[in-house]
Amino acid sequence: MGFIGLTLLKTLVFSGILLVALLYLQWVERKIIAHIQLRVGPSRVGPHGLLQPFADVIKLLTKEDVMSPYVSKALYLFAPFLAVTLALVSVAIMPFGPEVQIFGVRTHLQLTDLNIGVLFLLAVSSLGVYGIALAGWSSNNKYALLGGLRSCSQMISYELPMTLAVVAPLLLLNTLSLREIVEAQRGFYFGFIPRWTIFHWPAPQTIGFLVFLVAAFAETNRVPFDLPEAENELVAGFHTEYSSLKFASFFMAEYANMITGCNFATVLFLGGWQPLLPHSLGADYFPSVLFGLVGAVALYHGLNPARSRDTRTLPVVALAFWILAATFLVPAVQRIFLPLFWFALKAGFLLFVFIWVRGTLPRFRYDQLMRFSWKLLFPVAMANLLVTGLLVALLEA
Amino acid sequence: MISVPLSWYLVLSAVLFAIGISGFLIRRNIITVFMSIELMLNAVNLSFVAFARQFRAVDGHIFAFFVMVVAAAEAAVGLAIILAVFRNRATLQIDEIDSMKY
Amino acid sequence: MVVVLFLLFAAVAVGCAVNVVLQSHPIVSAVSLVGVMGSLALLYLQLGSPFIAAIQIIVYAGAVMVLFVFVIMLLNAGSEVHTGRSLVARYIGIPLLVLLLGLLTFLIKALLRTSAAVEFGEFTVATQDVGQALFTEYLLPFEFTSILILIAILGAVVLARKELN
Numbered sequence: 250m251g252f253i254g255l256t257l258l259k260t261l262v263f264s265g266i267l268l269v270a271l272l273y274l275q276w277v278e279r280k281i282i283a284h285i286q287l288r289v290g291p292s293r294v295g296p297h298g299l300l301q302p303f304a305d306v307i308k309l310l311t312k313e314d315v316m317s318p319y320v321s322k323a324l325y326l327f328a329p330f331l332a333v334t335l336a337l338v339s340v341a342i343m344p345f346g347p348e349v350q351i352f353g354v355r356t357h358l359q360l361t362d363l364n365i366g367v368l369f370l371l372a373v374s375s376l377g378v379y380g381i382a383l384a385g386w387s388s389n390n391k392y393a394l395l396g397g398l399r400s401c402s403q404m405i406s407y408e409l410p411m412t413l414a415v416v417a418p419l420l421l422l423n424t425l426s427l428r429e430i431v432e433a434q435r436g437f438y439f440g441f442i443p444r445w446t447i448f449h450w451p452a453p454q455t456i457g458f459l460v461f462l463v464a465a466f467a468e469t470n471r472v473p474f475d476l477p478e479a480e481n482e483l484v485a486g487f488h489t490e491y492s493s494l495k496f497a498s499f500f501m502a503e504y505a506n507m508i509t510g511c512n513f514a515t516v517l518f519l520g521g522w523q524p525l526l527p528h529s530l531g532a533d534y535f536p537s538v539l540f541g542l543v544g545a546v547a548l549y550h551g552l553n554p555a556r557s558r559d560t561r562t563l564p565v566v567a568l569a570f571w572i573l574a575a576t577f578l579v580p581a582v583q584r585i586f587l588p589l590f591w592f593a594l595k596a597g598f599l600l601f602v603f604i605w606v607r608g609t610l611p612r613f614r615y616d617q618l619m620r621f622s623w624k625l626l627f628p629v630a631m632a633n634l635l636v637t638g639l640l641v642a643l644l645e646a
Numbered sequence: 647m648i649s650v651p652l653s654w655y656l657v658l659s660a661v662l663f664a665i666g667i668s669g670f671l672i673r674r675n676i677i678t679v680f681m682s683i684e685l686m687l688n689a690v691n692l693s694f695v696a697f698a699r700q701f702r703a704v705d706g707h708i709f710a711f712f713v714m715v716v717a718a719a720e721a722a723v724g725l726a727i728i729l730a731v732f733r734n735r736a737t738l739q740i741d742e743i744d745s746m747k748y
Numbered sequence: 749m750v751v752v753l754f755l756l757f758a759a760v761a762v763g764c765a766v767n768v769v770l771q772s773h774p775i776v777s778a779v780s781l782v783g784v785m786g787s788l789a790l791l792y793l794q795l796g797s798p799f800i801a802a803i804q805i806i807v808y809a810g811a812v813m814v815l816f817v818f819v820i821m822l823l824n825a826g827s828e829v830h831t832g833r834s835l836v837a838r839y840i841g842i843p844l845l846v847l848l849l850g851l852l853t854f855l856i857k858a859l860l861r862t863s864a865a866v867e868f869g870e871f872t873v874a875t876q877d878v879g880q881a882l883f884t885e886y887l888l889p890f891e892f893t894s895i896l897i898l899i900a901i902l903g904a905v906v907l908a909r910k911e912l913n
Contacts, residue, residue, distance in 0.1 A: 324779065327779075363798070364798065364874070364875075365798045365801075365802045368803070372805035372809075372810060375805065375810025378810070378814050379779075379782065382814070382818070383779070383817075386775060386817075386821050394821065401814065405814055408811075425875055650750055650754045650794075653856050655791070655795070657852075657856060658761065658762070660856070662762070664846075665765040665769060666765070667848075668841065668842060668845050669769035671837040671841050672841070675774055675825065677819065677820060678774050678777050680816075681768060681778060681781050682769065684781065684808075685765055685781065688785060688808070691800075695795050695797050696795060698795075698797070699796055702871055704877050704878060707800050707873055708878065708881055708882060710797075710800050711803065711878070712889060712893060714803060714807050714808060715807075715893050715897065717808070717812065718808070718811065719900035720900070721812045721815060722900050722901070722904040723903045723904050723907070725815055726905075726908040729819065729822075729823070729908045733910075
């Protein structure tokens with residue numbers, strides 16, 4: 250299998266997984282927010298609402314595509330295309346795992362590695378502003394214009410603390426390539442603390458990580474920074490005039506941006522695919538234990554059901570998790586899937602934080618939002634960078 | 647030809663510069679005139695980087711970097727001036743902003 | 749292959765640049781200028797400078813042009829009104845410009861008779877080299893540009909502030 254064939258295969262696999270993840274991220278979000286709000290969420294379409302994303306896709310695709318005659322056609326049609334393309338492109342450089350050997354083919358679990366990987370991600374997020382700004386402007390609608398303007402200024406204001414928070418770990422790791430960033434976080438302090446950037450000695454990047462996370466909330470227009478698409482403020486913000494497939498594109502772009510932000514935070518601050526525990530403490534059995542516990546919880550809730558339907562579905566879920574736990578005990582599977590498991594665990598935890606915050610916090614007002622960025626977040630990120638630089642210069646020279 | 651001669655890059659830079667000049671002279675909207683200036687700066691950046699490649703030196707890259715930084719600062723101040731002018735004259739046509747007194 | 753890529757990106761750059769000048773509404777000009785900057789970034793990649801290409805997208809296309817688009821949206825600038833006061837510029841200026849362009853091309857071809865060809869991937873300036881030069885040999889201009897940016901920020905904030913009457 251030549252280079253082109255292998256890359257095409259990897260592209261198909263990665264984009265397939267990304268699209269399925271996008272589809273089911275929406276289901277996960279609706280279920281988690283529902284349970285936070287003490288209700289059930291989608292539960293009718295398929296068992297536990299698992300077929301709900303397909304119902305949503307069919308609904309969005311078969312809706313009438315209403316286009317007002319007063320819009321600027323070229324920009325109106327270009328904006329969602331731009332938003333979705335830029336959101337999906339970052340999966341090309343994310344390192345999901347080390348170099349592995351699958352059926353005799355040695356390959357990295359990463360589509361490609363640029364030696365300016367971090368700059369590429371920052372560039373893509375800078376260009377993402379255009380999708381929203383042009384959508385707001387071309388809709389020829391004052392609510393959309395206001396939403397587009399607010400979102401534009403919010404995104405460029407929060408790009409600054411995000412970039413500063415990204416620069417500080419780069420001082421410690423001395424490379425811009427994402428693969429080398431993950432490789433540099435290998436190893437453990439004292440045998441059990443992983444050498445991730447947030448635990449780095451002498452300059453732990455916990456403040457930088459928090460600043461990056463808050464800035465990522467603002468960059469992806471998520472609660473508490475979702476004023477540009479607030480429904481009780483601006484009708485629907487910048488995507489007021491969009492319907493059917495174009496609206497679905499903006500929706501998909503928002504979730505893809507969320508996944509990109511969480512992946513980037515995982516790679517830069519949480520050590521990418523590096524494990525949490527060293528081999529000597531049994532890290533290889535961690536996924537099996539975790540899935541076994543989840544299966545046990547599911548079985549318990551299946552036997553003491555909250556609703557009568559659960560006696561049929563939750564034991565099946567428990568069985569599925571136990572089969573998964575059993576497959577993770579096989580060494581051949583472990584070699585390839587353990588790094589993927591760690592990456593998915595960390596990125597998944599950050600996605601859970603995104604969804605958790607959406608169900609918990611109220612929304613910032615626009616002037617509070619801008620004041621927070623310029624007067625609090627930017628000085629904190631700058632101070633973090635200065636302290637990190639000072640420590641690096643004094644102690645690692 | 648299996649590679650691109652350097653003169654092609656320089657000719658492209660000259661063409662972009664000329665288009666920038668023509669935009670600067672023809673257009674009557676302040677913002678479009680300003681965008682033509684940015685186009686000229688970009689053309690000059692291209693020739694800097696092309697020459698850096700020719701002489702295998704990093705100085706051209708440094709110059710291009712400084713040009714970008716100065717262009718960004720100039721864009722910020724220029725657009726602030728345009729905002730102030732718009733607030734006072736309520737027009738963006740250069741032809742109508744031709745006297746100091748209102 | 750390299751020639752095809754160069755011609756493609758050069759054609760996109762020139763096409764978008766002509767579009768900047770010819771369009772009547774400023775926002776379409778702004779989007780075309782972003783296209784010019786994007787294709788120039790790809791040309792920088794061909795010239796072996798990934799750092800400058802990334803900085804071009806982050807700073808120029810992603811910040812400066814967003815500022816332009818933002819101001820155009822804020823001022824709600826409509827399409828340009830054609831006045832007849834630039835006829836001289838149009839009918840004498842354009843031929844003179846073509847003459848200038850021909851002169852420049854002739855000079856370039858004459859002076860670079862043995863011009864070295866630009867091979868893709870042959871010589872790449874890594875970010876480390878740019879950083880090294882920036883903080884050792886060009887430290888003074890670097891510090892001056894930081895002060896310049898500070899002055900520009902202050903100037904922009906003061907000029908764009910609403911009058912507090």
